Amino acid sequence: MWLRRRPRPDIHDTDPACRRAAIDAATVGHNALRRIVMNDPDHGVRQAAVGRLHDLVILRSVLERDRDASVREAARARYRQLLAGGDMLDIGYRRAALQACSDHQIIAHVARSAREPCLRHLAIGRIREPRLLDEIRQHDIDATVRAAADERLAVETQRLER
Structure with a gap:
């Protein structure tokens, strides 16, 4: 058989x-x-x-x-x-994809969770929600990212007050 x-x-x-x-x-x-x-x-x-x-x-x-x-x-x-860095894709490729992304939820996810501080920093520059910026300002582990969120929060707060 x-x-x-x-x-x-x-x-x-x-x-x-x-x-x-x-x-x-x-x-x-x-x-x-x-x-x-x-x-x-x-x-x-x-x-x-x-x-x-x-x-x-x-x-x-x-x-x-x-x-x-x-x-x-x-x-x-x-x-x-x-x-956000869940694989070994090139940082330049991921940076270009983030810049082309228009989905606010994805941008917010990257701002909170990206493996590299430079990607979180780039995402912060595209966020307009004060609550999210405040959360990042308070909780991110990188001081430069926290500072960027603080600056962005000040800009958004002024924009909302006008």
């Missing part, structure tokens, strides 16, 4: 569960993940691919344009995680 091997999960399979299994098994290259995120008809497959993607440009496109809310939310969470 011949022993049959189970076929390896394949991203080209017609069954979405097999495509998700291939993504979960980490057998899919980054270029294939990009294609899947942008083109796969199954929202579960796109959502699984978003969780492994390291491309901030594609993730931002997905969080702004995907037709499925769960895929958009997964892309938002992954984008926020990578932007």
Whole structure:
């Protein structure tokens, strides 16, 4: 009797569960993940691919344009995680992505949670909410970030008083 091997999960399979299994098994290259995120008809497959993607440009496109809310939310969470330093992406790449970002919740997350003080400082420059600035001013571990939040808070307070 011949022993049959189970076929390896394949991203080209017609069954979405097999495509998700291939993504979960980490057998899919980054270029294939990009294609899947942008083109796969199954929202579960796109959502699984978003969780492994390291491309901030594609993730931002997905969080702004995907037709499925769960895929958009997964892309938002992954984008926020990578932007704040949840991986080893280049700081220049993350800085450029932050400057291009228009989502105030993501900017606030970076201002609170980015691994590097320079990214938190950059995010603070784009915040207009006094409560958030005050929170950062009181609690950030870096003195330069606290000082930047204090300066920004003074500017926003004056703007609101006018």
